[in-house]
Amino acid sequence: xxxxxxxxxxxxxxxxxxxxxxxxxxxxxxxxxxxxxxxxxxxxxxxxxxxxxxxxxxxxxxxxxxxxxxxxxxxxxxxxxxxxxxxxxxxxxxxxxxxxxxxxxxxxxxxxxxxxxxxxxxxxxxxxxxxxxxxxxxxxxxxxxxxxxxxxxxxxxxxxxxxxxxxxxxxxxxxxxxxxxxxxxxxxxxxxxxxxxxxxxxxxxxxxxxxxxxxxxxxxxxxxxxxxxxxxxxxxxxxxxxxxxxxxxxxxxxxxxxxxxxxxxxxxxxxxxxxxxxxxxxxxxxxxxxxxxxxxxxxxxxxxxxxxxxxxxxxxxxxxxxxxxxxxxxxxxxxxxxxxxxxxxxxxxxxxxxxxxxxxxxxxxxxxxxxxxxxxxxxxxxxxxxxxxxxxxxxxxxxxxxxxxxxxxxxxxxxxxxxxxxxxxxxxxxxxxxxxxxxxxxxxxxxxxxxxxxxxxxxxxxxxxxxxxxxxxxxxxxxxxxxxxxxxxxxxxxxxxxxxxxxxxxxxxxxxxxxxxxxxxx
Amino acid sequence: xxxxxxxxxxxxxxxxxxxxxxxxxxxxxxxxxxxxxxxxxxxxxxxxxxxxxxxxxxxxxxxxxxxxxxxxxxxxxxxxxxxxxxxxxxxxxxxxxxxxxxxxxxxxxxxxxxxxxxxxxxxxxxxxxxxxxxxxxxxxxxxxxxxxxxxxxxxxxxxxxxxxxxxxxxxxxxxxxxxxxxxxxxxxxxxx
Numbered sequence: 001x002x003x004x005x006x007x008x009x010x011x012x013x014x015x016x017x018x019x020x021x022x023x024x025x026x027x028x029x030x031x032x033x034x035x036x037x038x039x040x041x042x043x044x045x046x047x048x049x050x051x052x053x054x055x056x057x058x059x060x061x062x063x064x065x066x067x068x069x070x071x072x073x074x075x076x077x078x079x080x081x082x083x084x085x086x087x088x089x090x091x092x093x094x095x096x097x098x099x100x101x102x103x104x105x106x107x108x109x110x111x112x113x114x115x116x117x118x119x120x121x122x123x124x125x126x127x128x129x130x131x132x133x134x135x136x137x138x139x140x141x142x143x144x145x146x147x148x149x150x151x152x153x154x155x156x157x158x159x160x161x162x163x164x165x166x167x168x169x170x171x172x173x174x175x176x177x178x179x180x181x182x183x184x185x186x187x188x189x190x191x192x193x194x195x196x197x198x199x200x201x202x203x204x205x206x207x208x209x210x211x212x213x214x215x216x217x218x219x220x221x222x223x224x225x226x227x228x229x230x231x232x233x234x235x236x237x238x239x240x241x242x243x244x245x246x247x248x249x250x251x252x253x254x255x256x257x258x259x260x261x262x263x264x265x266x267x268x269x270x271x272x273x274x275x276x277x278x279x280x281x282x283x284x285x286x287x288x289x290x291x292x293x294x295x296x297x298x299x300x301x302x303x304x305x306x307x308x309x310x311x312x313x314x315x316x317x318x319x320x321x322x323x324x325x326x327x328x329x330x331x332x333x334x335x336x337x338x339x340x341x342x343x344x345x346x347x348x349x350x351x352x353x354x355x356x357x358x359x360x361x362x363x364x365x366x367x368x369x370x371x372x373x374x375x376x377x378x379x380x381x382x383x384x385x386x387x388x389x390x391x392x393x394x395x396x397x398x399x400x401x402x403x404x405x406x407x408x409x410x411x412x413x414x415x416x417x418x419x420x421x422x423x424x425x426x427x428x429x430x431x432x433x434x435x436x437x438x439x440x441x442x443x444x445x446x447x448x449x450x451x452x453x454x455x456x457x458x459x460x461x462x463x464x465x466x467x468x469x470x471x472x473x474x475x476x477x478x479x480x481x482x483x484x485x486x487x488x489x490x491x492x493x494x495x496x497x498x499x500x501x502x503x504x505x506x507x508x509x510x511x512x513x514x515x516x517x518x519x520x521x522x
Numbered sequence: 523x524x525x526x527x528x529x530x531x532x533x534x535x536x537x538x539x540x541x542x543x544x545x546x547x548x549x550x551x552x553x554x555x556x557x558x559x560x561x562x563x564x565x566x567x568x569x570x571x572x573x574x575x576x577x578x579x580x581x582x583x584x585x586x587x588x589x590x591x592x593x594x595x596x597x598x599x600x601x602x603x604x605x606x607x608x609x610x611x612x613x614x615x616x617x618x619x620x621x622x623x624x625x626x627x628x629x630x631x632x633x634x635x636x637x638x639x640x641x642x643x644x645x646x647x648x649x650x651x652x653x654x655x656x657x658x659x660x661x662x663x664x665x666x667x668x669x670x671x672x673x674x675x676x677x678x679x680x681x682x683x684x685x686x687x688x689x690x691x692x693x694x695x696x697x698x699x700x701x702x703x704x705x706x707x708x709x710x711x712x713x714x
Contacts, residue, residue, distance in 0.1 A: 259661075261711070264642070264644060265711070
């Protein structure tokens, strides 16, 4: 009986064998002909600029699932900019796109160079909805569709289907919760249910295999212990979520550059006045209602309640101070540090946008966290110019990094995504409990003795609020009307939000929670 | 004995001896009644705790509370309120007894069935020291296991700072050749 790894290697070979990618030099030529910078391509393929560079100088080869996406892109470009015509290919041909052609056409642009946006309609190339237009037809920007396997691109998706078929007979040997990133380019899946669409891009290559394995082991152990009773297993997993999250964090820090400190001496401002009391830090939790909109009277309008997925999980990506906070009486602003700042916030004069510091009644300076101050700095910058810059009086800061929790966050994000795809409520609840309890017990908590960083807790929460605020700004800039912003993840808007936010359950997507109407007769 | 770092603070370094930092961190690990003694709730909870066992009466003796049983009963029945000096003594007696009562549990948690507890050491604050005179110091951490926790907690509860000093010496001796720089620290951090 062949081992799993052999089979996966064989399947890998199949995938790698056909079809061939163009030579590295040709890849670079095509990209330059299309006028797409490496960074833009890297962003589209959710990888790094360095990786794209490596593909183009032959130092490395793209691996699935990016390989398929990259191949498809190169094929599209090759059709548009054939090798011999490269000399005069500086102007893209005007009328390449017939409605059924798989060749991406250049996007329609406004007078100011911004892409034309319309109502979401199925893309000509991939069939997924897109607001962008090319030659009047719905099509993703530059043909950079999200790679979802479909019949439209025969070469790429066929090879995936073959590989998928090749894995199926071995499935009985593969435990269901096997972390898909282990050796397999394509995760084994339940036959019949999701198999045809399983070549959707999975970002698990970025997540640490050991961490995913640890999560899967815990789930399997509890399921086994409770004889497959999902409710009991979930309860048991949620109960051990805090120590498990800390163990996972520890594991994610193996071989890392910085050693964070778990019990640094704390400044007075983050010491609680009493056990249930609050400290002096203002986390800028949004609690806002648009006062221009009346609840009754006028035209009746439909309001959608949007829910941001995994707000605290996404917020783990933030600038965290590594060592103990040091007092800085000068109030200088340095992007390389993070911590707490005593700030006089700028006045806020926009009725249709919430104040980024939340609804603070007391006037005067207050202790804000790094994400809020970063947001205020950004809003006061020349690009947005929404307010005056914040006045920093003093600060408690330390050298910071965004990478302390990065591996931890990625593992949890991938595990969450896989659990959603596989319809696995046990893992989903477990992951949710791990990140939410991790954030809530980071400070002075009786239930987590392994770390005492209240400033991290404040910073992560503020980051979640900042993320929500920026989503609100995005909606506002896209022409939606903001009605309400509350808590960590709730945004009420009027308008066609699907043109602004992708819908779904992933972290980058939003989901509709509720709908109600305002205005009209009561 | 720790403290080969002579004339500490001569060039502006700021910190406390390691033994003091240890004792402070152990103090922080003791939790108890959070309401202040000058509230009805805090006072009543303390008196109940102190009168629940003979150890409580001993603690009150040690804190210098010399009142008649009648007065004590009046306090308990909330008929009379202790004066400011006695309030302070009641608070002292409460925390003294509370510390003694958590000793066994604290030792057990710190030893953690042989796994021990990680201790973080934060070096002295050198912001007041001129750059050429600064030592190159980073936060360090060591994991302490076994009987050292028994000795440390015993020394702390009896106020035996000489033993705490010796224990701290042993701890920093395990660091490296630069151990002496950690004779003084800003803080020591651990949890149980």
